[in-house]
Amino acid sequence: MFTIFKIMFESLRLAIHELISNKLRTFLSLLGITIGIFCIICVLSAVDSLEDNVRSSFAKLGNDVIYVRKFSWEDSFEKWWQYIRRPNPNLEDFEAVREKCKGAKTTSFHAVIGFKTLKYKSRSASNVVVIGSTPDFSDMFSVQFAKGRNLTASEFNSGKKKLILGHNVAETLFERIEPVGKIVKMYGQKYQVVGVIEKSGDDVINVADFDDCVLISVASAATMVNLRSRFVMETSVNVQAKEGITMDDLKDEVTGILRAKHRLKPQQEEDFSLNEISMMTNLLDQVFVVLNLVGLFIGGFAMIVGMFSVANIMFVSVKERTSLIGIKKAIGAQRWVILLEFLIESIILCILGGLLGLALVYIVIELASKFAGFNMFMSWKNIFIGVGISIFVGIVSGLIPAIIASKMDPVEAIRS
Helix, strand or coil: CHHHHHHHHHHHHHHHHHHHHCHHHHHHHHHHHHHHHHHHHHHHHHHHHHHHHHHHHHHCCCCCEEEEECCCCCCCCCCHHHHHCCCCCCHHHHHHHHHHCCCEEEEEEEEEEEEEEEEECCEEEEEEEEEEECCCHHHHCCCCEEEECCCCHHHHHHCCCEEEECHHHHHHHHCCCCCCCCEEEECCEEEEEEEEECCCCCCCCCCCCCCCEEEEEHHHHHCCCCCCCCCCCEEEEEEEECCCCCHHHHHHHHHHHHHHHCCCCCCCCCCCEEECHHHHHHHHHHHHHHHHHHHHHHHHHHHHHHHHHHHHHHHHHHHHCHHHHHHHHHCCCCHHHHHHHHHHHHHHHHHHHHHHHHHHHHHHHHHHHHHCCCCCCCCHHHHHHHHHHHHHHHHHHHHHHHHHHHCCCHHHHHHC
C-alpha cells in the first residue's frame, strides 16, 4: 500500500512537472479534454436545470390529482374529432363525484369561459382569461394572495358579483392604486375586487399561471355563458386522492361513478378522459433522455480529440524518460510499477483538464442564471460524471504508452 501511495505521489509530481516545463504543449493537449467535459457537463446541467424547473411547474398541478376533461393529454391530436364531439364535464358530474367518491380528499370544478375585457374608469385590460370555479379550487391549486382574500363560500354559492384579479390584470387596471374594494366592469356587469393573486414565478413552463386571469364563482360564470356549450374553452372536474389511495384506485372509482352518471353501456367507450400529471412527465422523460444523449454525442467528439492529445503527451513523456525507465528497471523496479506510474500520470493530467472544464461550466451557469433569469445549477452527480469521464479518458489515453514503458529492456533503455 505504501508503494502505491509513493507511486501516486511521484506521478503527481511528474504530471505537475510536465505542466510547468511544457506549458503550451500540455495546455493544447488538454484543451480537448476541457472542451469535451465542458460540452458534456454543460448540456447535462442545462437539461437537469430545465427538467427540475419543468417538473416543479407540473408539480403545482398536483401529483395526486385527476383531471376529468373532454380531451386526453396523451393523444388529443390523433383523436381530436372523436374528443370534440364529447360533452364538457359539467356541474352535475362534479356533484356526483363529490358526493359518491370515497377515495377523494377534495373535489373542485372550474370552467375557462374565454377571453374578456375588464374596465376601471378609463383603463382597460383586454384578453383576460376568466375562470369560474368552486370554493375548493384555490386550495387545490395553492393560489396565494398578494392582497385581499379569497371568495367566501356564500359568495361562491350565491354567485355574487365579486372577483379576484391576477397580478398583471391588477397592474394594468390600477398601477399604484389599491385595487381591493374597487368596482370593475366585465361583460357589461359590475364586479367588486376582493383580492389580487401573487405574481407567478419565472418557470419555463408555468402551468399554474394566474397573472393574466380573473377568478369568479362558477355560479357567476353561469350568468355569462352556458357552461354546457361546446364553445366554452375548458371545463374540468378535479379530484384529489386521499392519503393512502392510489391513483389507479381513484381513477377506477371516478370512472365507475361517471359511467353510471352518463348511463353508458358496458360496451360503450367513456365520453370523458381522466388525466394526471404522470402523463406529462412520462413524455418529458423521453425528451430529456434524447437531450442528454445529444450532449454526450457532442462532447464525445471533443473527448476523442482530447484522448489522442493526451496519448501523444504520454508517448513523448515515455520517449523523454527512456533512460530513467531503464535505470529504475535495472535497480529492481517491477513492470507494474512502471505501468502504474505512467497510467496515474495520464489520469492526473486528464483530471486537471476535466476540472478546468467543470470550472468553465460553473462560470457559464452562474452567468446564465444571472442574466437569463432562469435558475441553473450543476449537481454533484454531474460533477462526479465529469471527473469519472476524465479518469476513464486518462486510463484509455495512458494505457498503451504505459504498457510500452513497462516492457522496455533496461539495458536498451539506458543506452538510448
